[in-house]
Amino acid sequence: xxxxxxxxxxxxxxxxxxxxxxxxxxxxxxxxxxxxxxxxxxxxxxxxxxxxxxxxxxxxxxxxxxxxxxxxxxxxxxxxxxxxxxxxxxxxxxxxxxxxxxxxxxxxxxxxxxxxxxxxxxxxxxxxxxxxxxxxxxxxxxxxxxxxxxxxxxxxxxxxxxxxxxxxxxxxxxxxxxxxxxxxxxxxxxxxxxxxxxxxxxxxxxxxxxxxxxxxxxxxxxxxxxxxxxxxxxxxxxxxxxxxxxxxxxxxxxxxxxxxxxxxxxxxxxxxxxxxxxxxxxxxxxxxxxxxxxxxxxxxxxxxxxxxxxxxxxxxxxxxxxxxxxxxxxxxxxxxxxxxxxxxxxxxxxxxxxxxxxxxxxxxxxxxxxxxxxxxxxxxxxxxxxxxxxxxxxxxxxxxxxxxxxxxxxxxxxxxxxxxxxxxxxxxxxxxxxxxxxxxxxxxxxxxxxxxxxxxxxxxxxxxxxxxxxxxxxxxxxxxxxxxxxxxxxxxxxxxxxxxxxxxxxxxxxxxxxxxxxxx
Amino acid sequence: xxxxxxxxxxxxxxxxxxxxxxxxxxxxxxxxxxxxxxxxxxxxxxxxxxxxxxxxxxxxxxxxxxxxxxxxxxxxxxxxxxxxxxxxxxxxxxxxxxxxxxxxxxxxxxxxxxxxxxxxxxxxxxxxxxxxxxxxxxxxxxxxxxxxxxxxxxxxxxxxxxxxxxxxxxxxxxxxxxxxxxxxxxxxxxxxxxxxxxxxxxxxxxxxxxxxxxxxxxxxxxxxxxxxxxxxxxxxxxxxxxxxxxxxxxxxxxxxxxxxxxxxxxxxxxxxxxxxxxxxxxxxxxxxxxxxxxxxxxxxxxxxxxxxxxxxxxxxxxxxxxxxxxxxxxxxxxxxxxxxxxxxxxxxxxxxxxxxxxxx
Numbered sequence: 001x002x003x004x005x006x007x008x009x010x011x012x013x014x015x016x017x018x019x020x021x022x023x024x025x026x027x028x029x030x031x032x033x034x035x036x037x038x039x040x041x042x043x044x045x046x047x048x049x050x051x052x053x054x055x056x057x058x059x060x061x062x063x064x065x066x067x068x069x070x071x072x073x074x075x076x077x078x079x080x081x082x083x084x085x086x087x088x089x090x091x092x093x094x095x096x097x098x099x100x101x102x103x104x105x106x107x108x109x110x111x112x113x114x115x116x117x118x119x120x121x122x123x124x125x126x127x128x129x130x131x132x133x134x135x136x137x138x139x140x141x142x143x144x145x146x147x148x149x150x151x152x153x154x155x156x157x158x159x160x161x162x163x164x165x166x167x168x169x170x171x172x173x174x175x176x177x178x179x180x181x182x183x184x185x186x187x188x189x190x191x192x193x194x195x196x197x198x199x200x201x202x203x204x205x206x207x208x209x210x211x212x213x214x215x216x217x218x219x220x221x222x223x224x225x226x227x228x229x230x231x232x233x234x235x236x237x238x239x240x241x242x243x244x245x246x247x248x249x250x251x252x253x254x255x256x257x258x259x260x261x262x263x264x265x266x267x268x269x270x271x272x273x274x275x276x277x278x279x280x281x282x283x284x285x286x287x288x289x290x291x292x293x294x295x296x297x298x299x300x301x302x303x304x305x306x307x308x309x310x311x312x313x314x315x316x317x318x319x320x321x322x323x324x325x326x327x328x329x330x331x332x333x334x335x336x337x338x339x340x341x342x343x344x345x346x347x348x349x350x351x352x353x354x355x356x357x358x359x360x361x362x363x364x365x366x367x368x369x370x371x372x373x374x375x376x377x378x379x380x381x382x383x384x385x386x387x388x389x390x391x392x393x394x395x396x397x398x399x400x401x402x403x404x405x406x407x408x409x410x411x412x413x414x415x416x417x418x419x420x421x422x423x424x425x426x427x428x429x430x431x432x433x434x435x436x437x438x439x440x441x442x443x444x445x446x447x448x449x450x451x452x453x454x455x456x457x458x459x460x461x462x463x464x465x466x467x468x469x470x471x472x473x474x475x476x477x478x479x480x481x482x483x484x485x486x487x488x489x490x491x492x493x494x495x496x497x498x499x500x501x502x503x504x505x506x507x508x509x510x511x512x513x514x515x516x517x518x519x520x
Numbered sequence: 521x522x523x524x525x526x527x528x529x530x531x532x533x534x535x536x537x538x539x540x541x542x543x544x545x546x547x548x549x550x551x552x553x554x555x556x557x558x559x560x561x562x563x564x565x566x567x568x569x570x571x572x573x574x575x576x577x578x579x580x581x582x583x584x585x586x587x588x589x590x591x592x593x594x595x596x597x598x599x600x601x602x603x604x605x606x607x608x609x610x611x612x613x614x615x616x617x618x619x620x621x622x623x624x625x626x627x628x629x630x631x632x633x634x635x636x637x638x639x640x641x642x643x644x645x646x647x648x649x650x651x652x653x654x655x656x657x658x659x660x661x662x663x664x665x666x667x668x669x670x671x672x673x674x675x676x677x678x679x680x681x682x683x684x685x686x687x688x689x690x691x692x693x694x695x696x697x698x699x700x701x702x703x704x705x706x707x708x709x710x711x712x713x714x715x716x717x718x719x720x721x722x723x724x725x726x727x728x729x730x731x732x733x734x735x736x737x738x739x740x741x742x743x744x745x746x747x748x749x750x751x752x753x754x755x756x757x758x759x760x761x762x763x764x765x766x767x768x769x770x771x772x773x774x775x776x777x778x779x780x781x782x783x784x785x786x787x788x789x790x791x792x793x794x795x796x797x798x799x800x801x802x803x804x805x806x807x808x809x810x811x812x813x814x815x816x817x818x819x820x821x822x823x824x825x826x827x828x829x830x831x832x833x834x835x836x837x838x839x840x841x842x843x844x845x846x847x848x849x850x851x852x853x854x855x856x857x858x859x860x861x862x863x864x865x866x867x868x869x870x871x872x873x874x875x876x877x878x879x880x
Contacts, residue, residue: 258722363727364666365737369855387854395855396730399737400604404562404596405854416723418654418661434663443603443740447593 045104046072052097074100079157082165091160092153119160119180141190141204143171143179151179151188174208181206185323193321195301196277196314206323207299211254211270213287214279215241216305216466218248220315223331223467223501224324232268244424244462244504260287266294277302277314306466307373308380308473312336331501338470338493339380342477345484346382354384355480358407358450362417362461367397374413377469381476383409403444409479410450412439414513415461422513423462432458432516455479458516463494471497475515539822539832546835550613550842557609557846558601561853565597573597574606611739612845612859613838614747615800619807620814620837621755621830625793627815628769628826629786630695636811637797639699640684641706642677643808646801648709648716649676651728655720666738669731674802680705681794685787693783694772698790734807734860736845743803750799754792755830762826765789769824807860810837813871820874840867 037048071083075098080091088102143159144151156179162170171179182188182205190204211233212218218231218238228247233254238245252268255261257280265273273291275284288300301321303314312332319328359368359378368374368385371393378385386405387397412435415423419435422428436458445451457479464472474490494514495506558574559567577598584591593599623636637643649672653661657668687701688694717725758765764785767775775782801807814837815829822832844862851857 362723363730366730390855391852392855395852396735396737396858397854398561398604398849398856400561400600401854403604404564404600414662416721417727418658418724420658420721420724421662428659431659431662438662438665444599447596447599 040107043105045107046101047104048099048101050097050099069102069104072101072103074098076100077153077157079154080161082161084165087165089161089164091157091164119177139204141179141182141188142175149190151183153183153188156180156183156188178205178208181323193301194317195321196303196310196317199302201299201301205271207272207321209268209270210272210274211265211268212238212274213254213257213260214274214276214303214305215245217274217303217318218245219467219502220303220305220318221322222503223497224315224319224322225327226322226324232270233265241424243426243509247503257283257287262290262294265291269295270298272299272301274301274303277304279304279306306469308339308377308469311467311469312339334496334501335470338474338488341488342380342382342473346380346477346481349382349481351384354382355409356386356405356407357383357409357411357476357480358386358402358405359411359413361394361413362415362419363396365397365399365402367395369393369395374464377464377473378476381473381480383476383480399443403448406448406450408449408453408455409476410439410448410456411476411479412456412458413461413464414458415465422516423460424509424512426509426512428460428513429511429516432513436516458513460514463514468494468497471514535823539828542821543828543832543835546832546839550835550839553839553842553846554609554613557612557842558605560846560850561600561605565600569597570601570605573601577602607741607744608736608739608845609842611744611747611803612736612842614744614751615736615804615807616810616814616838616841617755617834618747618751618796618800618837619810619841620818620833621751621758622793622796623811623837624815624818624826624830624833625758625765625789626811628765629789630699631769631771632695632699633816634812635695635699635702637794638806638808638811639706640702640794641680641704641709642794642797643801643806644706644709644713645680646673646677646798647728647732647806648713649673650731650805651713651716651720652676654727654731655716655724658724670802674798676709677798677802678794680709681791681798685790689783689787693786698786730858731805732860733858734801734805734863735856735858736804737856739803747800747803750796754796755834758789758792759827759830761785761789762830765826765830766824769826805858805860807841807863809863809867810840813867814840817871817874840870 034049034051037050039046039048068085069083069088071081071088074081076090076092081100082089083102088100090100140147141149141151143155145155145158146152159171159176159179161167163173163176179188182191185191185206190202192200192202194200208230209232210230212221212231213235215235215237218234221231228251231248231251233252234245234248235256236253237256238248239251239253242249252264253261254264254268257276273288275287277284284302288302291298291300303318305311305314305318307314312335315332315335316328319325319332357378359374360366361368361374367387367390368378369387369390369392375385375388375393386402386407387395390397413419414421414428414432414435419431421431436456439445439456439458440451450456457475459472459475462468463475471490471494474488474493478485478488478490498504498506498509559570565573573595576594580594580598581591581602593602619637626635626637626640627633650669653669653672657664657672661668684698684701684705687704688698691697691701713728717728720728764775764780767778767780768782768785768789772782775785797811815833817836818829818832822828840863841859844866845859847866848857848859848862
């Protein structure tokens with residue numbers, strides 16, 4: 001926090017910065033408030049400055065007292081405040097409020113402006129002192145100068161004050177921010193995180209530079225409010241999807257699970273790499289082994305983030321890993337609200353009363369059966385998949401068997417293969433209509449119940465395949481049981497997902513096909 | 521002498537009868553397979569209902585046709601038999617027949633037992649055409665249906681055969697130069713297909729793979745009609761010209777001395793057999809093996825006289841493909857195993873059996 005009395009124009013600029021970029025983390029409750037109580041006799045003035053709503057961690061910098069100052073008293077521990085010649089430095093608030101009194105020969109009147117630097121949130125500006133690139137030894141905590149495995153209050157305070165004071169021994173900005181983070185979130189101690197495979201990792205630093213090879217993790221990170229600044233490398237599918245991932249378009253392209261650009265990943269010197277857990281596990285094990293062979297300090301975290309069976313659990317683990325618990329809880333309650341509604345109402349439907357459904361992926365007559373993710377989602381939606389018992393998990397079915405099953409609802413998936421249109425990439429209305437006509441005119445389909453009753457639907461994989469699956473599941477549920485779910489509005493949930501959790505405008509996709517025909 | 525001639529004639533008659541019996545046997549097998557195939561599928565329709573639906577449907581359609589009315593379907597069994605099963609079975613017969621005939625012609629003119637429309641790169645060209653449509657035409661396919669894939673596969677296959685013809689012609693139409701040109705073309709088109717798969721998305725690559733498995737799921741009466749027309753146009757002509765094939769398969773010198781315009785005839789035979797293959801695999805996807813093995817099996821049984829070999833190969837091909845398709849539908853019903861995979865499973869053991877038995 002800078003309390004500056006003479007540099008008003010500069011201060012005004014800094015304030016704009018703070019208003020435009022509201023901080024998260026330590027200052028979630030809002031900006032600190034200060035009050036100045038001046039007193040004096042015309043020669044010597046004393047000012048008691050009371051700061052409330054101070055948050056937990058910040059560097060405060062008070063300067064420009066040309067005639068010199070003296071610290072009279074302070075509610076802060078001595079290691080947290082330093083008054084030197086013309087300057088006052090304050091390291092930690094250490095609570096909601098604090099006060100201190102200084103004595104100077106100048107009349108400050110009452111035009112005091114307060115500034116502060118948040119060390120934990122993403123938006124903290126460049127700190128004052130950064131002596132070159134820091135080498136980060138693994139297995140040790142930053143600023144833990146007595147090496148006892150705990151960052152103590154005094155160690156952190158000392159680091160902040162030396163940094164504010166531009167002392168020679170000041171820590172690098174990175175060390176300072178890491179230490180502040182660890183002190184704030186983990187009581188200054190190393191902590192343990194767990195990924196989806198159950199692998200535990202002891203952390204000595206927060207993740208600052210991650211490479212993500214699974215776009216579903218990236219989408220989930222966005223729901224958790226992770227800043228794009230934390231991510232340096234993304235898979236090609238993200239680069240190729242500027243409609244959905246606009247802010248990641250200029251990140252390094254690290255290829256895919258199939259064709260991984262190892263050189264690029266190593267050259268980004270990430271401190272963490274995020275990979276699939278169960279999906280393509282052999283290939284991902286190999287990627288993990290190769291990366292850690294070339295740089296053992298790279299931590300690899302494995303999550304799938306697409307399967308409704310464990311999406312909530314994975315998201316909660318990911319939130320813990322990234323210290324995003326609050327936002328994680330908020331997002332998960334939104335996610336689970338929709339899923340619970342679907343599960344609760346459909347679980348009561350007896351097997352013989354379930355609506356039958358034929359599901360077809362983008363390949364002709366390629367359906368899904370037991371053991372496939374599609375089938376699981378259909379089950380959640382309360383549907384009776386007519387090919388549930390078929391083998392293999394993604395069977396090519398006999399066209400005749402679709403006809404003889406005469407399903408009540410048909411869902412055709414688009415968004416890949418020959419049907420690469422619509423979704424977040426935009427548009428697709430014309431192709432969807434053509435495809436719809438084509439499906440209706442398939443041999444015998446005019447006599448299938450679903451087609452006769454207008455219950456043939458086209459759905460885009462963008463709301464069924466990845467973390468957005470809950471939206472697709474809601475649509476299917478509504479198609480299966482329009483009466484029971486008349487109050488459920490998948491489109492509105494989709495809007496909220498995009499606008500509240502993904503930082504996108506729903507209206508930007510108003511011409512894009514997610515389902516066809518659209519909801520009446 | 522007379523008795524020698526008599527015994528020779530008797531022996532010839534016996535061989536002739538054997539060959540005819542073989543042909544008859546295959547025809548009976550095809551009829552039996554057809555009889556089985558039309559009853560295979562959903563359990564809701566019994567064997568009896570299946571046959572009744574065929575017969576009723578036939579008379580119903582005939583009556584509507586004669587009276588000039590539109591035929592309206594009479595129920596589920598009728599739709600399943602007439603809209604799903606019958607044309608698929610007939611298509612298997614026609615496609616198997618055509619692929620094997622195409623193979624026997626290629627082997628004849630190139631005098632190479634390994635020659636087939638596949639070793640000459642025609643199938644890989646068709647696959648390449650299909651991948652171009654699948655990968656580069658993403659989004660367009662939804663509008664055109666599979667028409668884009670079909671026409672692309674056909675155009676590429678024909679282009680490949682003309683390319684081989686062009687190259688071989690410059691080098692002098694010899695079987696070795698044609699085979700070499702064909703293999704070069706095959707590798708080129710395979711490389712392009714791989715490149716497209718590499719640049720396409722995972723699911724597009726998968727779709728290309730599925731296309732290359734070959735399948736009869738997509739056939740319709742119209743497609744059956746087209747293939748049948750091609751067969752009707754091509755096969756009688758081939759049988760009529762089978763003496764030329766006999767002569768060509770004995771070698772260019774002998775064919776020339778018999779007054780056959782070798783290069784011209786080779787060209788025509790090649791184009792015709794390519795057309796036959798292209799017209800079939802454009803609809804079905806790659807169904808390999810039949811064009812190679814159908815003729816071999818037929819040759820083992822009936823000898824190398826093309827007058828009978830063409831028919832015999834065609835029938836063997838039809839039987840194998842039909843058998844493969846029915847098995848592929850039955851094994852995991854309602855899932856189907858693509859017929860291109862099943863042909864090898866059905867044909868190879870049979871082929872090996874004959875092969876081992878003959879070498880005894």
